[in-house]
Amino acid sequence: MNNYDSYFDLGQLIAKHMRNELNHQEKLQLDQWLLADARNQELFKKLTDEHLLNNELETFSANDKANAWHNITKSTGFKRKTNKLRWVGYAAAVLLLAALTITLNKHRTIDQPQTLANQHKDIPPGTNKAVLTLADGSTIVLDSAKHGQIASQQHAVIKEDENGKVVYEATDNAQSPTAPAPAEAIAMNMLATPRGGQYQVVLPDGTRVWLNAASSIKYPTAFTGNERRVELTGEAYFEVSKDPSKPFNVKTANQTVTVLGTHFNINSYTDEGVTKTTLLEGSVRVTGNTGQSVKIKPGEQAVNSLSYISINANANIDEAVAWKNGKFVFSNTDLQTIMRQLSRWYDVDVEYQGKTAQKHYMGRISRNVPVSKIFEILKTSGLNFTINGRKIIVKS
Numbered sequence: 330m331n332n333y334d335s336y337f338d339l340g341q342l343i344a345k346h347m348r349n350e351l352n353h354q355e356k357l358q359l360d361q362w363l364l365a366d367a368r369n370q371e372l373f374k375k376l377t378d379e380h381l382l383n384n385e386l387e388t389f390s391a392n393d394k395a396n397a398w399h400n401i402t403k404s405t406g407f408k409r410k411t412n413k414l415r416w417v418g419y420a421a422a423v424l425l426l427a428a429l430t431i432t433l434n435k436h437r438t439i440d441q442p443q444t445l446a447n448q449h450k451d452i453p454p455g456t457n458k459a460v461l462t463l464a465d466g467s468t469i470v471l472d473s474a475k476h477g478q479i480a481s482q483q484h485a486v487i488k489e490d491e492n493g494k495v496v497y498e499a500t501d502n503a504q505s506p507t508a509p510a511p512a513e514a515i516a517m518n519m520l521a522t523p524r525g526g527q528y529q530v531v532l533p534d535g536t537r538v539w540l541n542a543a544s545s546i547k548y549p550t551a552f553t554g555n556e557r558r559v560e561l562t563g564e565a566y567f568e569v570s571k572d573p574s575k576p577f578n579v580k581t582a583n584q585t586v587t588v589l590g591t592h593f594n595i596n597s598y599t600d601e602g603v604t605k606t607t608l609l610e611g612s613v614r615v616t617g618n619t620g621q622s623v624k625i626k627p628g629e630q631a632v633n634s635l636s637y638i639s640i641n642a643n644a645n646i647d648e649a650v651a652w653k654n655g656k657f658v659f660s661n662t663d664l665q666t667i668m669r670q671l672s673r674w675y676d677v678d679v680e681y682q683g684k685t686a687q688k689h690y691m692g693r694i695s696r697n698v699p700v701s702k703i704f705e706i707l708k709t710s711g712l713n714f715t716i717n718g719r720k721i722i723v724k725s
Contacts, residue, residue: 343373373709390413413554450716452700455542455674457493459528464516464550471528483516484551485533494524494529497519497550515553521545522563525676527652532559534579535570539653542673543598562598566653569611584633588613600669604633607649655697659690664707668723675700678720688712 342359345351351359461469461480469479471489480487484499493553520530523541531537534552544563557577569577571590579586581597591611596698597604606615608632615631615638616622623638625631630644651658652674659667667690668679674696694703700721704714715722 334371340445369568370539371447373705430473440618441632449633451676452677452701452716452719454697455525455527455676457528458518458526459495459540461487461495462519462521464518474554482518482550487518492529494531497533499533499551515549517547517549519545519547523676524673532557533576534572534577537568539566541565542676546705550691561595561597564594564652566592566594566650570684583635584615584617586613586615594653596649598669598673601666605649606631606633606642607646609646609650651693652696656693657703658693661691663689663714667703668721671700671703672720676719679723680720681723681725685724 457472459471461471462483463480475490476489478486478488484500486500486572488496490496522528522540522542522544526539526542532548534557538546541548541564546565547560557575560580562642569588569590569603573589577588581604586606591613592609593613594607608625608627611629614622614624617633621638623631623640626642630641632641643662648658648660672679713724
């Protein structure tokens with residue numbers, strides 16, 4: 330909301346919130362605004378603290394208030410000349426809007442306001458970090474600081490580019506795409522991220538993989554034979570290089586995804602209960618361990634509940650790949666699902682005290698913020714959070 334017409338709508342939402350008159354849809358709209366920017370959360374605190382609001386309004390000059398009212402009437406067409414019932418309904422919204430428009434101008438240059446009195450207790454977000462395990466069992470700790478060649482494996486040189494991405498480059502003796510598999514066993518490597526980590530890898534065929542926190546991918550140093558096969562635990566986003574002669578297979582604990590060249594996301598965390606395969610481009614076939622097989626189209630999601638695979642024809646693509654784009658996106662997401670995401674990204678354990686809240690949330694926020702920023706939003710629904718080392722205690 331960045332124009333005065335939107336500010337007016339926002340003022341109404343906040344006023345109705347203070348009068349406990351929000352319906353479900355309005356509550357979702359307000360939550361989405363709160364999640365969009367940390368500065369919105371700071372303003373919300375001020376605009377819902379009646380004592381603080383009254384004090385702040387007293388500091389505004391008459392000229393400030395006049396300018397705010399002028400902008401309201403100019404942009405919305407709202408006039409003081411209206412019936413009394415309508416005026417009563419708008420009074421609180423206009424008062425809040427006056428503070429909002431002026432306070433926004435005062436805070437435009439603030440980048441990241443402090444949100445906790447005890448910042449030392451806050452937990453920073455995850456970073457680019459992973460461990461690469463080579464065929465001989467040796468390991469290399471990776472982060473964005475490394476550059477250049479880091480290892481040499483059968484048929485490939487392994488490099489880390491300036492963007493903190495592992496790249497496999499075929500050597501001269503690598504097998505051609507049509508050559509038969511050699512008698513020797515192809516070397517297998519594994520890239521694994523811890524909780525609080527993420528990483529990218531470019532496989533020997535040029536396929537790009539984004540690996541989410543607490544995930545791993547196992548792959549050969551050269552794709553030989555008549556297929557390309559990798560094994561995944563956790564979550565990854567794939568951009569598969571096209572090769573009609575050599576299908577690309579992703580094996581997880583509960584299914585195999587087969588493609589020729591496409592963009593898709595697989596969420597196979599064991600604690601999520603189901604495995605979700607979301608397709609952005611191309612076509613994939615998902616085959617469960619029970620033998621059931623389904624084919625999905627772009628915009629669809631295969632949901633594997635172990636015993637049965639269903640298709641969500643209207644998947645929320647933005648939510649499915651939000652992590653890869655550096656965001657949390659909540660679309661009527663329950664608290665437990667949110668806390669599992671936070672647990673993996675911030676490397677924390679979660680403990681619930683009291684009755685587990687059956688609440689759902691809408692909105693989005695950057696993953697590049699301390700965990701307290703997320704808590705400020707969730708607290709608006711009456712929840713309380715305590716940080717104890719690397720444990721988050723949720724009280725309802």
